[in-house]
Amino acid sequence: MVAIPSSPPTSREVIRTAIVPVTLSGANYRQAHDAHHIAAGLWGEALNWVHAEWKAKHNPSKYDIRAFLTSIPREQRPLHAHTTEAIGYDLYEAIKTSRTNRMNGMRVRSPWRKKNYRPLSFSKSYGWRVRCDHKLNLSLGRGRPGIVLALPNVEDPVTGRLVSPELWGEIQLCWDQDNRQFSLHIPYMSRRMFSAGKAVTAIDEGIINPMALATWLDEQTINVTIVNGREARAIKRQRNKATGALQRKLSKTKNGSRKHRRLVAAKKRTKGKARLQLRDFDHQVARRAANHVIAHSIGRLVIGDARGIEHKTKQKRRMGRSSRQQLSQFSRGTEERYLAEKTGLDIEHINESGSTKTCPVCGARNCPSGRDYRCKVCNFTCHRDAVGAINILQEAIHGDYVPIGADVEIRVTYLRDEKRWSPDQRTTYRKVQCRKAITPSSAKNQAPAETSCKPKLAISSTSSSERVPLVAVA
Numbered sequence: 001m002v003a004i005p006s007s008p009p010t011s012r013e014v015i016r017t018a019i020v021p022v023t024l025s026g027a028n029y030r031q032a033h034d035a036h037h038i039a040a041g042l043w044g045e046a047l048n049w050v051h052a053e054w055k056a057k058h059n060p061s062k063y064d065i066r067a068f069l070t071s072i073p074r075e076q077r078p079l080h081a082h083t084t085e086a087i088g089y090d091l092y093e094a095i096k097t098s099r100t101n102r103m104n105g106m107r108v109r110s111p112w113r114k115k116n117y118r119p120l121s122f123s124k125s126y127g128w129r130v131r132c133d134h135k136l137n138l139s140l141g142r143g144r145p146g147i148v149l150a151l152p153n154v155e156d157p158v159t160g161r162l163v164s165p166e167l168w169g170e171i172q173l174c175w176d177q178d179n180r181q182f183s184l185h186i187p188y189m190s191r192r193m194f195s196a197g198k199a200v201t202a203i204d205e206g207i208i209n210p211m212a213l214a215t216w217l218d219e220q221t222i223n224v225t226i227v228n229g230r231e232a233r234a235i236k237r238q239r240n241k242a243t244g245a246l247q248r249k250l251s252k253t254k255n256g257s258r259k260h261r262r263l264v265a266a267k268k269r270t271k272g273k274a275r276l277q278l279r280d281f282d283h284q285v286a287r288r289a290a291n292h293v294i295a296h297s298i299g300r301l302v303i304g305d306a307r308g309i310e311h312k313t314k315q316k317r318r319m320g321r322s323s324r325q326q327l328s329q330f331s332r333g334t335e336e337r338y339l340a341e342k343t344g345l346d347i348e349h350i351n352e353s354g355s356t357k358t359c360p361v362c363g364a365r366n367c368p369s370g371r372d373y374r375c376k377v378c379n380f381t382c383h384r385d386a387v388g389a390i391n392i393l394q395e396a397i398h399g400d401y402v403p404i405g406a407d408v409e410i411r412v413t414y415l416r417d418e419k420r421w422s423p424d425q426r427t428t429y430r431k432v433q434c435r436k437a438i439t440p441s442s443a444k445n446q447a448p449a450e451t452s453c454k455p456k457l458a459i460s461s462t463s464s465s466e467r468v469p470l471v472a473v474a
């Protein structure tokens with residue numbers, strides 16, 4: 001394996017969206033609630049119109065849909081004109097996406113469903129503005145009182161600085177159905193580091209360890225980073241148990257009764273909370289993987305193809321009930337999507353059958369049990385997920401599971417799970433970290449980040465408590 005000179009990562013401008021939960025006052029809450037219903041009604045009317053146009057063999061453009069919506073009398077659409085226009089643009093985008101997906105061979109329908117609730121868009125300086133008393137005003141059109149909120153703080157997680165409202169774009173006011181809360185989605189421009197280089201990284205995905213990444217460092221060394229995922233399993237298990245218990249109680253109540261309504265709300269809250277925690281977790285996994293990719297100047301990302309194993313687990317009946325549940329809740333696709341966004345690379349999928357069974361040193365096939373791999377032929381031992389990633393790496397480079405050779409050193413970095421934190425706690429932690437960075441004595445407290453192991457020697461993969469900068473935004 002020829003070592004490739006590393007190239008420094010490049011930084012590019014990206015749009016990030018901060019999701020800020022907001023609490024509205026009574027009058028504003030009702031206003032926002034009505035406006036969301038009206039927006040959904042306009043979506044429905046535009047949808048009917050588009051379907052009628054299609055029947056008449058016309059193909060309305062983005063601007064035709066907009067013209068239709070703005071031709072509705074002002075009294076029937078008590079929203080800002082830009083909010084109304086945004087509904088038309090969204091509908092056009094949805095139609096375009098369905099067409100692209102159909103061209104790519106997917107079986108999809110054009111938009112058809114009537115909505116009850118639609119997010120509201122507020123364009124910069126027309127739809128939303130900062131008032132002189134430092135409140136945010138979301139306009140519902142001329143002559144109507146707007147929705148007024150306290151000006152939210154938007155922090156860029158890359159720089160740790162507050163983003164001034166002058167840099168915000170079009171704001172959306174959205175309703176989170178499960179958590180029963182409004183939130184503002186605020187986009188802004190930020191810079192992000194992207195990987196630049198030509199090296200190859202292979203990724204083995206799993207439920208216990210969501211990602212194991214393997215890269216040739218030089219001709220004698222392979223670097224493996226294993227990202228632990230026990231945290232996500234704990235969140236999912238807790239959610240499954242809690243919703244199961246609520247469901248059992250629900251089955252004993254009468255539909256529509258007060259107790260039934262309360263239990264339904266409790267179930268939604270449990271699910272909503274877990275959803276937010278899992279989104280945060282998936283971002284953390286992808287960020288740790290992206291840090292490995294950027295640090296090794298990777299230009300090609302290859303992942304063992306596990307697509308579709310989370311589907312139809314019941315029909316396939318391969319495993320027990322609880323393993324099937326774990327598998328169908330595997331958030332593999334989301335993490336891959338986040339990783340592609342964070343590294344700026346396209347993801348390649350290759351066949352991974354037998355990758356965790358084949359010995360990377362002698363090529364013999366073994367059946368590992370537990371997390372450690374031990375070869376019965378050559379006595380090689382290593383972490384099981386590291387073996388999978390190394391084999392996929394060899395397949396990506398040579399087209400087959402070519403043995404790596406006995407004198408290659410495998411360095412395994414094991415990233416332990418991180419405590420579940422609220423965004424506030426994490427901000428506080430970051431501030432403490434920044435202060436610590438100034439004190440020179442903090443260097444000696446840092447745990448060694450990696451452990452080395454030679455093949456044929458027992459590997460002791462100790463943990464390193466590496467903290468990664470969190471990306472708390474979508």
Ligand SMILES: [Zn+2]
Pocket residue numbers: 359360361362363364375376377378379380
């Ligand atoms: Zn072997």
